[in-house]
Amino acid sequence: MHPAIVFLLGLGVGSLIAALAARVLVRRLFAKTRAAERRARAAERLAEIGGMTGGLAHEIKNPLSTIGLNAQLLGEAIEELPQDRAVDAETRHRLTRRLESLRREAERLRGILADFLAYAGEMRLDMAPADVNTAIEELADFISPQADRLGVRLRTETAAGARASVDVPLLKQALLNLLLNALQAFPAAALGGPRELIVRTTRGIDPDKKPIVRVHVIDTGPGIAPEIVERIFTPYFTTKSGGSGLGLATTRRIVEAHAGRVEVHTQMGKGTEFVVTLPACD
Structure with a gap:
């Protein structure tokens, strides 16, 4: 050869x-x-x-x-x-x-x-493919009377095909904590400003080229001070009278158990946005 x-x-x-x-x-x-x-x-x-x-x-x-x-x-x-x-x-x-x-x-x-x-x-998840939009709409129906009492306009903006493998009851608990946290901020907001709470779903691709679903909880409340933002996910930290201090910490734990993450973006006098990112499924 x-x-x-x-x-x-x-x-x-x-x-x-x-x-x-x-x-x-x-x-x-x-x-x-x-x-x-x-x-x-x-x-x-x-x-x-x-x-x-x-x-x-x-x-x-x-x-x-x-x-x-x-x-x-x-x-x-x-x-x-x-x-x-x-x-x-x-x-x-x-x-x-x-x-x-x-x-x-x-x-x-x-x-x-x-x-x-x-x-x-121990947190035990019962994971199954689910339509995240359905969970959002059900939560909106549940919390809308409280929003109405506070004079807050609640609206949802959902992206088609926002599906993820989740434990639906636990995901609802995590998102409900964010919604309640947003509503509780409004009584201290300026009466002349807009009072809106928006729940939005979007689809995207993460840095590893994998599909993701994001849930945005956006309020036009007073915003969160920088020194408080650093501690809001700490167990037992709360600025509210009678609060347990476990709501946001529980939200973070549930989201991370789903291999997701939760982020917060805020500006004093403008409002706050929490973003929950989850792996998407077909």
Whole structure:
């Protein structure tokens, strides 16, 4: 056989072997990268839960203090009850108020612990291909009465074919948290400005050339201060009286469990936009 042909055959075989070896190495590298990412996420998750303990202790402290005080006052009031006559209506009413306060704070404490356990526990997804637009329209129908009461114009703008593999109830929970957060910002907004809440779906391609679906939650509220934006996804951080501080943190966790991400863009005096990005499906 001619030496040139032998050389070319050898070059071809060598190139094929090199390509196969490179493919195996790339797969191994990809597997190692994915494993490292899983370990990093697990470590981040443990650190986050550890950091939540301080917030949980703070949240529990207030209702426990109220329960302790009311239990003490209730005990003192019972000791002072007359033994030789019936309890008068005023005293009965005062004792009933103490008992109601105990019940209310105990229920609040139960809610705090339930929220913590739900957030810290394992999230199990029941994934299935779904029309994201349908979930958006159902949420809009649900929340529109509240928007109407606040004088906020709610509208949806959906892109055809916005489908993703999701756990629909969990996705709705994540998006509902964003909608409620947006509505709660409006009472502080300037009365003369526009009061709109827009939920929009778009389709696109990510940097890896893979199809994605985006859900935009846009409000024309007062915007979010830069120092607050940095912390809004932190568990137990809230600027609202009576807020749990877990709404946006839960949204982020749900979205990331779907291999997605959530971003926030805001401008003081103009409004805020949350963008949820999810892998698309056929």
